[in-house]
Amino acid sequence: MIPFDYAPASDPDSAVAAVTARPGAAYLGGGTNLVDHMKLGVATPDLLVDVTRLPLDRIEELPDGGLRIGATVRNSDLAAHPAVRRRHAVLSQALLAGASGQLRNSATTAGNLLQRTRCGYFQDVTTPCNKREPGTGCAAVGGWNRHHAVLGASEHCLAVHPSDMAVAMSVLDAVVTVLGEDGERRVPLGEFHRLPGDSPEQDTVLAHGELVTSVELPPLPAGARSGYLKVRDRASFAFALVSAGAVLAVEDGRVRESRIAFGGLAHKPWRATYAEEALRGAAATDEAFREAADAELRHAQPLPGNAFKIPMTRNTLAALLRELATEVRS
Amino acid sequence: MPHRRCHQRAAYAQVWHRAVGWYWGGVDFQLTLRVDGEARSLTVDTRTTLLDTLRDRLSVTSPKKGCDHGQCGACTVLLDGRRVLSCLTLAVAHDGAEVTTAGGLASADGELHPLQRAFLDHDGFQCGYCTPGQICSAAGMLAEAAAGHPSAVTAAADDGPDSQGGPDGTVALSDDEIRERMSGNLCRCGAYVNIVAAIREVSAK
Amino acid sequence: MSRTDDGGSAHATQPSEPLKPLDIRSVGTSPQRLDGPGKVTGTARYAWEHPLAAPLYVHPLQAAVARGRVVVMDTGQAEALDGVLAVLTPYNAPRLADTGDAELAVLQSEEVAFRGQFIGAVVAETAEVARHAAQLVAVEYEQLPHDTELSTGRSDLYRPEVVNPTYPTDTEDGDAEAAFAAAPVTVDVTYSTPMEHNNPMEPHTCVAVWEVPEAPGSQPRLTLYDSTQGAHQVRKTLAPLFELPPESVRVVSPHVGGGFGSKGMPHAHDVLAVMAAKVSGGRPAKLALTRQQMFSLAGHRTPTVQRLRLGADSSGRLTALCHDVIEQTSRIKEFAEQTGVASRMMYAAENRSTSHRLAALDIPVPSWMRAPGEAPGMFAAEAAMDELALACGIDPVELRVRNEPGTDPESGRPWSGRHLVQCLRTGAERFGWDRRTGPGTRREGDWLIGMGVASSTYPAYAFPGSVAEIERRADGGGGPGGYAVRIGAADLGTGTWTALTQIAADALDCPLGEVHLEIGDTDLPSGTVAGGSSGINSWGSTVVAAARAFREEHGAAPAPGARTRASMPSDPALRNYAAHSFGAQFAEVRVHTGTGEVRVPRMLGVFSTGRIINPRTARSQFIGGMVMGMSMALFEESVFDHGTGHVVNHDFAQYHVPTCADVLDIDAVWLDEPDLHANPMGAKGIGEIGIVGSPAAVVNAVHNATGIRVRDLPVTPDKLLRS
Structure with a gap:
């Protein structure tokens, strides 16, 4: 770890000014990913601006039934919030499916969105990695890629985004509020994370110095239910092999509205628009759910090491939608 | 304290207004922690984690270093009452914090915490290296359940805060709840069956 | 449970008498761990934690290529850093007097033999600076x-002289090939197990202090606070490297945070720590491997490819058993795992053959990992038995019963005690084995449910070389104050502090509280390594001998200061017997039809391991072994990238071991029958047997649940998915 300076931020604007002014500066939230990467030499900030004491730690219920979640709300507090559990079950479930109790107590909303891939090559500075060091190559291509992307990958990077929470926020149509030197902007969650293309070093659309201040969730459509299912190699405390989050509204046995996203499949939370399209007005049956999954997974390009993700995702999505449809009916 | 070529005490909240140079020897901060009930003031390198501060600077070796990357839970302490991983916590960011280790859960006259007695009775450990972290985690976890915080098991079993838990808003801890909530603490000796039994006994009281 | 004679009755005809049995009073009871209060508060001191003034911190440098030579090391920037004391390199590191063990010949040349090998180290004032x-x-x-890359098709596979520790490499009894060819029922299957890492929770740690007394000509003194399963072994190995007489080296290791074999012998980091100490001007040099470094520098279990050929008659009686193993070792140091040896003695097959072949590769040095040999070998053999049961249409428990040998098939000697059949029968009844149905037939919702069984075995090792000392202590007022019992034994979670105290109390015929055990220090009389489930057999026998000698010499009311030493007694009578532990492992699994996820709701182990010294701690050790066996079946795999030449998943986020949520109802029971041929305690050691057979029980249960036979571990969800 290289030496760095430390400064607790007193207000968002001066935090943004401080980080923007220094190319090597970074924000410190819960630290669960950043400190990890600093020890590994993956991240080498020379100034940490600590934003955890900023007044961004509130969850506000909005008049329209939506929620505004402060950037520094801890994952455990977000998962436990009554309004989240009542109205946005997918978010609470996704948060609780991730990490461990200790990590959730430290990790923040913004930090969770901004966490970086757990690709073993990315985290090992002795191996080539275009995301860590552009132009060095991708060791996962031809290497160990069991956990890697089947959708939206490029020859330069096969990494997947590790967040469960972001998958839930994707189906909740979340909007991220970002503060920069030129003021605030709002980024829909679907546009927040990037696909790797030929610049996998950029995970998101944020510019250096931009600070996530909150995430807004619009209310769920009337009668809709939401949920999250995650498949992993052991029963807890492991990243997803695949996961699915969904919002589902069923009326008279037919799907009125569905929003579907996958985790563990891509460089970003993967909003499954083909699947949603396939389900529009369809009968809420297991067969239709599987066909919807296939409508999305048809576009996948699995590798020999991760082709299992296709049937695993199809079955997981079908199970999740069955569960939500059953709940709706009952 | 080792000698340093560059030694800087930065004033909080103003530091970024100055051009901060490159300090090969590290950047030092003065801070005070309250560790197991005792105020401890010291100067730390900004890079020093809370875990290394406790173990190497304050000789509080109850929290253990098992992985140093937040993947095993051996370093769990209660930081201002909540269980966290001290290996991923920078000490500099927690000036004034209250830190409780497994050593501090026992009373000053050496009387063990009920969790510690239960771990002894149920033989909830073998090599003992993960144990202080398990016990701190269990203490934090019991408080979380008492406060009504859900787990993945709670979330899967029912549907929101109104439909579950005890009348006082607490979450009743089934064995599945305990297992899920304790899954951030790895035990390579495989003492989980006895760890769960020990926590079950304490949570039932 | 009463003792039965299901195979061991021949011992009555043997002439020699075993050593006099220990009269037990504390042995067999369950006091809480004596080291427990220190462990639940975190105050028990592990290697890193001994209070030492002004320590320095060592951070190793590792090779980033898998084979080659260091040609330039530019240490200028590092040395210029404030707080850096030294940067060790192959060019400036202290020379070792003996480089015969290439694993320990640290920084003695520029050659790189595997990726991750030490090529240097920084010694600095703080860990951050280092x-x-x-x-x-x-x-x-x-x-x-x-x-x-290990593969069966390699042309350079070779036959090692022996396999660990000194077993013949190959065996041939009868004509196995011919018998297999002639057998009416045959199973010919190949299993593979991956590279695995011990991963004790406490990383390998060595704190070294090299002190040179000021008096001219006086000998340097080296003190090591080491995380080791054998303090005396560390001293014996390291002293000659640094040209020190053993008595100038002290190794202190009262508490060890797990080892599972990986701390059974000193590794390269111990040497590096001593080198750092030599340049630290008498200050302590602290080195703890990072979790990632442990995947290159602390040993691993070799991957194996195992071909099993079983031939049987139509009633399931084995006529041929061939177990052929291919595995790997490091090019610089041979470790030949004894994977096939259990097949030599397990079942009554008249014609048996076993073989081991190695590939020497540019990889880190493999070593002991819990039940080396038996754990992977019995996985394959016991899964093959499950396949044979299906082929014969016989219940898997019954198949094993039908192949129970009356005497050791390998040596012809009677068993000192073999109660496998009783373990199987007892387990089947307790587990509800009769509820098991055919493969793929039991389903609850999305979950398929199945049961599996496998046998366990492990040799009852005892190693010579331990010495124990008993001394009558003085209390504060000069009167008698109990007994000091001193032996360089180790407790790595094994319960040694407690169990050895219990044995000493009974051997001295005194209350438990009067025994003050001292272990984990080379200032104590020599103790053998805690490995191969030999600890309590070896140290316990030694303590009993010392206590008996002490009483003989000093009587029932010895004066304070009275002291006696004794070595581990040899027991010629034991040579007439085949002494092994046995067990039966049962597992129930649930496999999700949509995702392939496996859950293990129940496991039961029934063991015959001689007398149990402390039921409380023994149950933990059995269960712990079973958990590790379940982990071997479902989770563990060190993924080796043959392009880069290293283990990619070298941390706890990627190398999965079970979490609390993975371990449900796991229990262990045992037949209460001391094996008095084994030693005066009647004990046979319990550290390994829990991991033997349990992987096969889980994998056999997965087959019973799904009809899918997975022959390459671990059984991850992708291998059970049918699209």
Whole structure:
């Protein structure tokens, strides 16, 4: 770890000014990913601006039934919030499916969105990695890629985004509020994370110095239910092999509205628009759910090491939608 | 304290207004922690984690270093009452914090915490290296359940805060709840069956 | 449970008498761990934690190529860093007097034999500075092509002289090939197990202090606070490397945070720590491997490819058993795992053959991992038995019963005690084995449910070389104050502090509280390594001998200061017997039809391991072994990238071991029958047997649940998915 300076931020604007002014500066939230990467030499900030004491730690219920979640709300507090559990079950479930109790107590909303891939090559500075060091190559291509992307990958990077929470926020149509030197902007969650293309070093659309201040969730459509299912190699405390989050509204046995996203499949939370399209007005049956999954997974390009993700995702999505449809009916 | 070529005490909240140079020897901060009930003031390198501060600077070796990357839970302490991983916590960011280790859960006259007695009775450990972290985690976890915080098991079993838990808003801890909530603490000796039994006994009281 | 004679009755005809049995009073009871209060409060001191003034911190440098030569190491930037005391390199490191053990010949040449090998170290005032300085060392290599991939098709597989520790490499009894060819029922299957890492929770740690007394000509003194399963072994190995007489080296290791074999012998980091101490001007040099470094530098279990050929008659009686093993070792140091040896003695097959072949590769040095040999070998053999049961249409428990040998098939000697059939029958009844149905027939919702069984075995090792000392202590007022019992034994979670105290109390015929055990220090009389489930057999026998000698010499009311030493007694009578532990492992699994996820709701182990010294701690050790066996079946795999030449998943986020949520109802029971041929305690050791057979029980249960036979571990969800 290289030496760095430390400064607790007193207000968002001066935090943004401080980080923007220094190319090597970074924000410190819960630290669960950043400190990890600093020890590994993956991240080498020379100034940490600590934003955890900023007044961004509130969850506000909005008049329209939506929620505004402060950037520094801890994952455990977000998962436990009554309004989240009542109205946005997918978010609470996704948060609780991730990490461990200790990590959730430290990790923040913004930090969770901004966490970086757990690709073993990315985290090992002795191996080539275009995301860590552009132009060095991708060791996962031809290497160990069991956990890697089947959708939206490029020859330069096969990494997947590790967040469960972001998958839930994707189906909740979340909007991220970002503060920069030129003021605030709002980024829909679907546009927040990037696909790797030929610049996998950029995970998101944020510019250096931009600070996530909150995430807004619009209310769920009337009668809709939401949920999250995650498949992993052991029963807890492991990243997803695949996961699915969904919002589902069923009326008279037919799907009125569905929003579907996958985790563990891509460089970003993967909003499954083909699947949603396939389900529009369809009968809420297991067969239709599987066909919807296939409508999305048809576009996948699995590798020999991760082709299992296709049937695993199809079955997981079908199970999740069955569960939500059953709940709706009952 | 080792000698340093560059030694800087930065004033909080103003530091970024100055051009901060490159300090090969590290950047030092003065801070005070309250560790197991005792105020401890010291100067730390900004890079020093809370875990290394406790173990190497304050000789509080109850929290253990098992992985140093937040993947095993051996370093769990209660930081201002909540269980966290001290290996991923920078000490500099927690000036004034209250830190409780497994050593501090026992009373000053050496009387063990009920969790510690239960771990002894149920033989909830073998090599003992993960144990202080398990016990701190269990203490934090019991408080979380008492406060009504859900787990993945709670979330899967029912549907929101109104439909579950005890009348006082607490979450009743089934064995599945305990297992899920304790899954951030790895035990390579495989003492989980006895760890769960020990926590079950304490949570039932 | 009463003792039965299901195979061991021949011992009555043997002439020799075993050593006099220990009269037990404390042995067999369950006091809480005596080291427990220190462990639940975190105050028990592990290697890193001994209070030492003004320590220095060591951060190793590791090779980033799998084979080649260091040609340039630019240490200038690192050395210029404030707080850096020294940067050790192959060019300036102290020379060792003996480089015969290439694993320990640290920094003695520029050659790189595997990726991750030590090529240097930074010694600095703080851990932060040491780590940072290590990042500033620029290294250039001459890289050579490396070869790291084990495969059956290699033309350079060779036959080692012996397999660990000293077993014959190959055996041939009868004509196995012919018998297999002639058998009406045959199973010919190949299993593979992956590279695995011990991963004790406490990383390998060595704190070294090299003190040179000021008096001219006086000998340097080296003190090591080491995380080791054998303090005396560390001293014996390291002293000659540094040209020190053993008595100038002290190794202190009262508490060890797990080892599972990986701390059974000193590794390269111990040498590196001593080198750092030599340049630290008498200050302590602290080195703890990072979790990632442990995947290159602390041993591993070799991957194996095992071909099993079983031939049987139509009633399931084995006529042929062939177990042929291919595995790997490091090019610089041979470790030949004894994977096939259990097949030599397990079942009554008249014709048996076993073989081991190795590939020497550019990989880190493999070593002991819990039940080396038996754990992977019995996985394959016991899964093959499950396949044979299906082929014969016989219940898997019954198949094993039908092949129970009356005497040791390998040596012809009677068993000192073999109660496998009783373990199987007892387990089947307790587990509800009769509820088991055919493969793929039991389903609850989305979950398929199945049961599996496998046998366990492990040799009852005892190693000579331990010495124990008993001394009558004086209390504060000069009167008698109990007994000091001193032996260089180790407790790595094994319960030694408690169990050895219990044995000493009974051997001295005194209350438990009067025994003050001292272990884990080379200032104590020599203790053998805690390995191969030999600890309590070896140290316990030694303590009993010392206590008996003490009473003989000093009587029932000895004066304070009275002291006696004794060595581990040899027991010629034991040579007439085949002494092994046995067990039966049962597992129930649930497999999700949509995702392939496996859950293990129940496991039961029934063991016959002689007398149990402390039921409370013994149950933990059995269960712990079973958990590790379940983990071997479902989770563990060190993924080796043959392009880079290293283990990619080298941390706890990627190398999965079970979490609390993975371990449901796991229990262990045992037949209460001391094996008095084994030693005066009647004990046979319990550290390994829990991991033997449990992987096969789980994998056999997965087959019973799904009809899918997975022959390559671990059984991850992708292998059970049918699209």
